[in-house]
Amino acid sequence: MSAAPQKAKPGAEKIAVNVTAVVPLNDLVTRFEFQRSDGDLFPPFSGGAHTVVTMDDNGRHRLNPYSLMSDPADLTTYAISVRRDDEGRGGSLFMHRNVSVGDRMTITYPVNLFSLDLRARKHVFLAGGIGITPFMAMIAQLEHSNGNWELHYACRTPALGTYVDELRYKYPNKVHIYYDDQNQAIRLEDLLDGQPLGTNIYVCGPKGMIDWVHATASAAGWPDANVHSEEFLAPQPGEPFEVRLCKSDKTITVGEHESLLEAIERAGVEAPFLCRGGSCGQCETNVVSHDGTFVHRDHWLTEDQHASGEKIMPCVSRFAGKSLELDR
Amino acid sequence: MSKFEFPPSIKSRPVYGTLEARPGKGHLMIADADGAEAIMDIATPDLMAQTHIIYIPRGTDFADKLRSLNPAQFYEGPTYAASVSRIRRVLQDAHMGLQVYLAGTEGLMGQAQNEAMMAGIPHTAIQTEHRGSTARRMQCVHCKGITEDVETDPFVCSHCGLNLFVRDHYSRRLAAYQGVCIDAEDPGNVPAPKGIYE
Numbered sequence: 001m002s003a004a005p006q007k008a009k010p011g012a013e014k015i016a017v018n019v020t021a022v023v024p025l026n027d028l029v030t031r032f033e034f035q036r037s038d039g040d041l042f043p044p045f046s047g048g049a050h051t052v053v054t055m056d057d058n059g060r061h062r063l064n065p066y067s068l069m070s071d072p073a074d075l076t077t078y079a080i081s082v083r084r085d086d087e088g089r090g091g092s093l094f095m096h097r098n099v100s101v102g103d104r105m106t107i108t109y110p111v112n113l114f115s116l117d118l119r120a121r122k123h124v125f126l127a128g129g130i131g132i133t134p135f136m137a138m139i140a141q142l143e144h145s146n147g148n149w150e151l152h153y154a155c156r157t158p159a160l161g162t163y164v165d166e167l168r169y170k171y172p173n174k175v176h177i178y179y180d181d182q183n184q185a186i187r188l189e190d191l192l193d194g195q196p197l198g199t200n201i202y203v204c205g206p207k208g209m210i211d212w213v214h215a216t217a218s219a220a221g222w223p224d225a226n227v228h229s230e231e232f233l234a235p236q237p238g239e240p241f242e243v244r245l246c247k248s249d250k251t252i253t254v255g256e257h258e259s260l261l262e263a264i265e266r267a268g269v270e271a272p273f274l275c276r277g278g279s280c281g282q283c284e285t286n287v288v289s290h291d292g293t294f295v296h297r298d299h300w301l302t303e304d305q306h307a308s309g310e311k312i313m314p315c316v317s318r319f320a321g322k323s324l325e326l327d328r
Numbered sequence: 329m330s331k332f333e334f335p336p337s338i339k340s341r342p343v344y345g346t347l348e349a350r351p352g353k354g355h356l357m358i359a360d361a362d363g364a365e366a367i368m369d370i371a372t373p374d375l376m377a378q379t380h381i382i383y384i385p386r387g388t389d390f391a392d393k394l395r396s397l398n399p400a401q402f403y404e405g406p407t408y409a410a411s412v413s414r415i416r417r418v419l420q421d422a423h424m425g426l427q428v429y430l431a432g433t434e435g436l437m438g439q440a441q442n443e444a445m446m447a448g449i450p451h452t453a454i455q456t457e458h459r460g461s462t463a464r465r466m467q468c469v470h471c472k473g474i475t476e477d478v479e480t481d482p483f484v485c486s487h488c489g490l491n492l493f494v495r496d497h498y499s500r501r502l503a504a505y506q507g508v509c510i511d512a513e514d515p516g517n518v519p520a521p522k523g524i525y526e
Contacts, residue, residue: 119448120448121448192424192425193353193423193425194423194424195423195424196423196424196448197419197422197423197424197426197447197448197449198447198448198449199424199448218351219351220351220352220353220424220425221350221351221352221353221424221425221426221427222424222425223449223450223452223453224453225450225452225453226424226450226453
């Protein structure tokens with residue numbers, strides 16, 4: 001048994017769990033807590049890790065990644081906090097509506113694509129909305145080793161400030177909150193100015209926020225290696241299209257509201273994956289031939305690879321055109 | 329002096345680039361000997377207004393030329409060892425947004441890079457440009473003594489006197505290449521020394 005990512009296997013190892021708590025935090029966000037069904041301890045994880053939750057939605061399997069936000073030192077419980085997305089594909093709605101205490105579910109071993117750089121002299125966290133979740137675990141981890149950190153957390157309104165009260169109560173001198181509806185904004189240029197050498201910044205939030213942090217830090221002379229970000233993309237709907245899987249000798253149709261990866265899995269073909277959000281690179285698939293246009297949406301392939309038409313990340317990317325043949 | 333093209337080697341061997349001015353809140357340039365020319369190649373009045381130059385001439389006469397660029401601060405040191413306390417102090421007071429530029433010999437760049445890394449700058453963010461002597465800073469793997477400015481292979485360890493073979497195996501931590509006894513099996517059977525790149 002190994003938690004290490006293994007090429008060509010579909011996903012990390014799985015763990016059967018029971019839902020032990022469902023805690024609504026505000027209008028949009030609910031925390032779900034899990035314990036292992038076999039009563040054992042969970043595998044250790046580090047702050048920033050995520051798990052992929054399998055949801056059995058009337059026979060349809062949904063697999064969504066969520067950051068683990070519980071204390072990494074507590075291996076009896078894993079917790080995730082899920083923001084309800086009424087316009088999304090239904091995974092978060094399923095969690096909010098259908099999951100209750102006592103349910104049995106399957107989650108994967110943790111995978112960390114957003115870990116702390118423990119060489120850093122100081123850690124500055126920038127969270128936007130539900131982007132607070134990985135930082136909850138990172139903060140708990142750093143507190144155990146008396147780490148040097150501060151949090152700048154932008155929320156829409158006080159009512160939607162997930163974990164604001166808890167964070168402010170526990171760490172009054174390290175937590176800074178900014179409310180959009182009170183026209184408060186993170187003054188990033190001032191914040192970056194004068195940080196000690198060896199400071200690392202971490203940003204988790206909407207794409208616009210992530211791009212803004214990378215661009216502002218870069219213009220202020222910060223090395224790329226000191227700026228970390230995580231954004232899970234949800235697959236976007238699109239026109240249905242047909243795909244030939246030549247190794248499996250199957251032709252499948254990708255529906256409007258499903259991803260290419262989900263369509264491949266639905267056809268019973270094992271395809272590797274880890275994050276299902278366009279960042280980890282595990283599901284990278286070779287294109288054998290194509291006649292049409294790719295809709296690349298991942299953070300993994302380079303622009304040249306996107307232009308080459310030789311690779312696709314089926315977790316988030318789509319295709320429009322006459323024919324597509326994949327090496328799968 | 330024209331730039332030396334290092335032959336292809338193992339992955340352990342450092343690769344040097346060409347300095348370029350990058351956006352930053354402050355600029356620290358450390359150079360020795362012909363490395364001065366790499367600084368002069370990128371110097372502009374705006375850049376120099378935010379630049380601290382630490383320079384070790386090693387017998388060259390570039391110091392006045394660098395001084396005439398009007399950097400915000402200029403320090404001329406007799407040796408690297410005499411300059412290192414100043415380098416440490418500058419890094420200790422520095423903030424994120426500092427750009428570090430190193431130019432000159434491998435020994436100088438390796439040691440200064442080490443100081444910058446220990447101050448918290450990732451080595452991938454430190455710019456380097458090799459100029460001047462291709463002599464190496466060598467560590468004897470037997471006695472651990474460092475011999476500076478080694479030009480021939482093999483050479484005699486300045487500490488323990490063993491005949492050492494010059495390897496491309498490099499230690500970033502020590503800022504030195506590894507020298508290994510060449511006649512351990514057959515003492516006295518030492519090939520005639522020749523230039524490292526001959």
